[in-house]
Amino acid sequence: DGGITQSPKYLFRKEGQNVTLSCEQNLNHDAMYWYRQDPGQGLRLIYYSQIVNDFQKGDIAEGYSVSREKKESFPLTVTSAQKNPTAFYLCASSGGGRETQYFGPGTRLLVL
Amino acid sequence: KQEVTQIPAALSVPEGENLVLNCSFTDSAIYNLQWFRQDPGKGLTSLLLIQSSQREQTSGRLNASLDKSSGRSTLYIAASQPGDSATYLCAVIQTGTASKLTFGTGTRLQVTL
Numbered sequence: 481d482g483g484i485t486q487s488p489k490y491l492f493r494k495e496g497q498n499v500t501l502s503c504e505q506n507l508n509h510d511a512m513y514w515y516r517q518d519p520g521q522g523l524r525l526i527y528y529s530q531i532v533n534d535f536q537k538g539d540i541a542e543g544y545s546v547s548r549e550k551k552e553s554f555p556l557t558v559t560s561a562q563k564n565p566t567a568f569y570l571c572a573s574s575g576g577g578r579e580t581q582y583f584g585p586g587t588r589l590l591v592l
Numbered sequence: 593k594q595e596v597t598q599i600p601a602a603l604s605v606p607e608g609e610n611l612v613l614n615c616s617f618t619d620s621a622i623y624n625l626q627w628f629r630q631d632p633g634k635g636l637t638s639l640l641l642i643q644s645s646q647r648e649q650t651s652g653r654l655n656a657s658l659d660k661s662s663g664r665s666t667l668y669i670a671a672s673q674p675g676d677s678a679t680y681l682c683a684v685i686q687t688g689t690a691s692k693l694t695f696g697t698g699t700r701l702q703v704t705l
Contacts, residue, residue: 574691
């Protein structure tokens with residue numbers, strides 16, 4: 481089955497710890513995205529990548545980092561600099577340009 | 593800065609009713625507009641995509657319209673069913689912003705028996 485997978489489903493972070501969220505797609509899509517969703521605020525773009533080895537900051541990139549070494553993978557690291565990391569994180573991909581974005585099932589990050 | 597608003601924030605209707613969800617955006621220079629569905633604790637499912645040159649798109653019981661000049665889109669759901677209960681989100685890609693989506697805050701729909 482083609483699609484986007486995210487892991488883990490739930491992630492717990494201790495204060496001062498960096499954690500990495502996984503996003504993999506087998507849709508052969510060039511573009512991938514990371515969004516953060518908070519209650520009542522809709523989705524906000526963290527980072528996006530339109531091609532391998534290239535990525536751009538979105539609207540709320542501070543405290544996050546990404547890499548795009550492979551077309552299929554776009555991991556997101558939530559660093560200790562992100563002071564309010566508790567949220568639902570969604571990864572998406574598209575064929576490039578302004579085509580429909582397809583979303584993964586999400587990872588819920590909680591702070592211990 | 594583009595702002596996308598969805599009203600109402602929540603809506604409850606009895607099964608079988610036709611209903612309309614509203615989406616408005618402040619900057620009409622958009623490339624396309626998309627409607628998504630989100631079930632609780634899940635990812636988003638794309639429902640319809642309307643290019644800026646189009647006026648509407650249809651898929652089954654769903655019909656989405658776009659009026660760029662007034663900055664509005666509507667999602668019409670015919671003969672609603674309990675399985676339609678979910679949060680509906682609209683999002684726009686603004687001209688010149690590559691593929692960045694700007695989302696509204698969503699309308700939470702409940703269809704009752």
